[in-house]
Amino acid sequence: MLLTITLTEPPATDLGYLLHKHPDRLQSFAVSAGQAHVFYPEAGEERCTAALLLEIDPIALVRGHRRSGSGGGGGPEAFSLAEYVNDRPYAASSMLAVALGKVFRTAMTGRCDARPDLAARALPLEISIPALSCHGGADLAGRLLGPLGWDVQATRIPLDPELPEWGDSRYLTVRLAGQVRLADALSHLYVLLPVLDDSKHYWVDTGEIDKLLRAGGDWLAAHPERDLITHRYLAHQRTLAASAVARLAEVDDTEPEALDNAVPETPDEAAIAAPGIVAGSTAPPRSPLAQQRRDAVLTVLRDTVLRESSAARVADLGCGEGRLVSMLLREPSVAGILGVDVSHRALERTARRLHLDAMPERQRERVDLLQSSLTYADARLAGLDAAVLMEVIEHVDPPRLGALEQTVFGAARPGTVVVTTPNAEHNVRFPDLRPGAMRHPDHRFEWTRPQFRDWAAGVAGRRGYQVRFLPIGADDPEVGPPTQLAVFTRA
């Protein structure tokens, strides 16, 4: 990966003093998983350019992680193929930021005993990065760097010129020009390269985060995109070890996220996925609607089973991170809560969120978390007063809905079943959603109100239930509510 810094004010060769690197020599430094080299392709009176070239050893990169044991697994097996063949050796990213911090440490502090006046004032600088990893495109690069005084020219790099139908890559060729103090320029890059990259695997140990945020110092507080910048730092503290599900994706030549996506990346995703914050986000505002759904489901339960029974057993089938489970825990007439999910990872997350291991015994006895699947019958689900399937059925392939029906309404047969699902008619009200697109990439279908009613009435008829329907969210006179809810009661 490569970055150049050019001073365009005579005597330009003073750049050598400012960077503490002699313009006529190649200087090399050991950095984690490779070497950083500094050399000067030009060093004239008018223009002087220093180049930082990072030579990453991809094999050492993986082995270094293995030694540090951050994946918890150990052995090459714990790593995904993506870590062997990846863009780290080529694209400017968090690793370049770390190298920058090491190689130009003194310059970044603004200290220059030889030219203190130059170090203290804004200089006409140009910065060039031929391949910058940028999640969010040229627009985001402008939004992050523009407010800091840079004129930003960013060009997208095509994925493969021979396969033009594939479009552009996530890399930009970026040229920055501005009147900026050198120490500030370095600090901008140091903090913002990882933010732009937004890599899912953190290639810097988490101790670096504090350092990076500190480097942001004064300018970060006033930056208009401050929230995005800090969020992206906190978002990616994932372990490197591939889960069993991710490994299965990999043996099938599929990206791990395509299968291992039962839990959102971060606990706070719902809070930040509001429109307008993440560029290109097509997600409708999740937080309010998700809360409305849980409130609606709880209201239905309070009006039915929780009124009739003072010791109800309720299951959340597809409990995800367990937000409804924790709401149910606060209900005095719920004697037992079963949180069920097919994702083991989701259940672990729920257990952590609820602090199950530290819960008082009486409370702990009320909660059970089970891994199960709605396409397999499960005797552990028998004898429930109520079961909730909140935003679950649309994740099941239509031909498999019969198995779900059998498992829930045929075998488990709770007294009450509450089902919620998106109302496809309402999708036109989401400005960020392309026409015909679905709200979540894993949705196998989204039903209109008549489609949902047809299915629900069929299930009720076949299985001996009565069903009624309720809206969730504002009931638009034309396209209905964003979410539809059905309450099944065993006849």
Add this chain to the structure above:
Amino acid sequence: MPEPASTESEPRELGIPELSLVVLIGVSGSGKTTFARQHFGPFEVISSDFCRGLVADNENDQAATADAFDVLAYIAGKRLAARRLTVADATNVQPFARKQLVELARAHDVLPVAIVLDLPENLCTQRNSGRPDRTFASSVIHRQHDQLRRSLRGLNREGFRKIHVLRTPAEIEAAVVVRERLLTDYRDRTGPFDVIGDVHGCRTELEALLAKLGYRVIRDAPGRAVDAVPPEGRTAVFLGDLVDRGPDSAGVLRLVMGMVAAGHALAVPGNHENKLTRALSGRNVQISHGLAETLSQLAAEDEAFRKDVAAFCHGLVSHLVLDAGHLVVAHAGLKEAYQGRASGRVRSFALYGDTTGETDEFGLPVRYPWANDYRGRAMVLYGHTPTPDPEWVNNTMCLDTGCVFGGRLTALRYPEKEIVTVPAERVWYEPARPFPPSAGAAAGPAAPARRDPGVLDITDVLGKRVIETAYHGRVTVREENAAGALEVMSRFAVDPRWLLYLPPTMAPAPTSGRPDLLEHPAEAFAAYRADGVTDVLCEEKHMGSRAVLLACRDDETARARFGVPDGMPGAVYTRTGRPFFGPGRGPAREQSPPATARPLLDAVRAGIGRAGLWDELGTGWILLDCELMPWSVKAGDLLRHQYAAVGAAARAALPEAVRLLGEAAARGADVTALGGRTTARAANAEAFTAAYRHYCWPVDGLDGVRLAPFQVLATEGAVYHERDHGWHLGLADRLADAAPGLVTVTRRRRVDTSDPDSVAAAIAWWEALTAAGGEGMVVKPYANLTRTALTREGRGLAQPGIKVRGREYLRIIYGPDYTEPANLARLRDRSLGRKRSLALREYALGLEALDRTARGDPLWRIHEAVFGVLALESEPVDPRL
């Protein structure tokens, strides 16, 4: 012969059922422990003294008795559940202690047996006083003795099925324990059998059925059927309910009793025989359900015949376990936990089935469909519930086809699984519940929770599992891998009814000794040679994705044989069971691939038809192992987001770095070494890009898609893993001729690994293949499934294939720069053991799934093996291998 001058008693045989809970009863000092040691194995005996020691550090601590009994009961329970005879060594002189043990025996459906050592009190007192560890007062012995004597008469009533009382040291000395086979144990009778459903007095139909089965009916002087001689080696098995409702129950009894007496038939009782027994023994029973007819028919017979009938019916055993345990017969069926066991509830299940206690709208008991939950290995044949057509449900079948209600009388030939029926001559008896049942009446709201046998149970897959395979012994699936596989299976895989197989992973050749390569054919050939396999086939490795394709001859076959409600004539799925193309139903999914599955399947089955394979293989469906091209069809996202992205970043950064280094060099900086390395890396990035481009070409619907089948996995009732690969590829060639444009041939070359010329030619072939951009090749034993010399584990299976990947292809696995000498040197250190072991385990599970499919095993058995492959695939193994 001279009489032995001995005072010893005659040997006394104590009969003990093979599977029972033996309760020793005797006061302290009566010699129970010594007796147990002499007659039973060391682990069979659990002593309460020992258990007291376990929980209290003191064998005589009476305060620990309750806890000690808990431990004893727990261990005994585990043993009895595993069908192991168990002896409870405690005084057991109090009724309460014995009651607990009788209950324990019943809970495991084994017979409780009592062995009482009733020795004189003074002898026991004397023995105790000789033991320093026993500090009992003689009053304790006296009290125990008293309790024992008072217990003796009531043991029978307490539930002990056999009671042996030994009263003197000489009797004890002379006792010999004889283990008796259970009455239900007919495992040594291997058949073949003709298993006959409920007859209900339909004698003429029975005679017709026996004739149809090839039996010769023997008649007495008045012309009554008194026996039937089976065809050579066969035995009839009657499933009970011979009597009641029909026109000639007496005649049926005469014939069947004759067959049983002559050794031509076996029989189990039905609920109607049970009731008849009680009526004949003079007990007060409600005369209904056609019993009246039987009693009036028997009234016309002589007293001797009635006595014979009573004895016959009384002597019938609840159920029979036949053919080494592979077959169980019982009138109303029997769940696995009850098979080969004896208790009141076992008998009642066998006679009446699993009743819920409720009655339906016709006043008949509601029966729980136990067969839908059945997961046992033994085939269960039963009657009791009239059904219009016999159907396999999880390896069980009900053979009552309602003959007396005007249906048919049915037999199943075992092991052939062939159904033989004769129609009823007329409706002999009007049923209380309509027969055949009217449509829609079955699943009313009042019906109990019914489970479709096509719906799998979570216990079929979750948790640690050990799967018995035919070719590789027991394969263990770890719990955490099953958990990961469950998520992928339920969220992404095709319907389990389509999912008959998943392909195993494949190990690469051992790392090459050549300096510039990681893999080379020489090592693959050497590996087979070392396993004693000389005849191998090299197949080109197609540049696509593994695909399993199930094609049905027509939609009706698809519906009837597989019953998946997606309206498709088959399925095509990836190595983790995900569909290749969307099913093309329901609202269009924006990101989903075009609905190409149907045209693809249509084209393949048309090709199969043109090639004449349906008839040649005698099947309505074919399961094929294939490669589907291009790779970009499946792995498009991966290619774009990972491979192309790496190339794009490299091609943007490296040439610019080379240029700047050139300028620095021109200024006199010494960047020669760095410049050389950077230039090489730029070239590697170009080579990397060229390598992945081979895998991408545009596809529009079916246009551009190519399929290379290379193995027939299964057809109806048949598997092909012992047919050589020449045969398989020959069929594939014919399919390519029949479906040109879509189906592609697989280039191959047969090699003799012991012939240096043959090996050299194959190496040249691989070099040419990979030089032209090919991915490489797979080397397989020509004969297909190949066993090797036994290893230490007592099993030996050759790798089904070894892949040898090309130098350029490996760039997209090991990274663009892997060919740099410094990198290659480090990458050579790769360990293949785990991958090779995994490949064999997955291979064995895959074959097991196919064998189970061919045998007609229930879905859960097939799914268990397929799921196991998926779970093993999630084991952490170096993903680059």
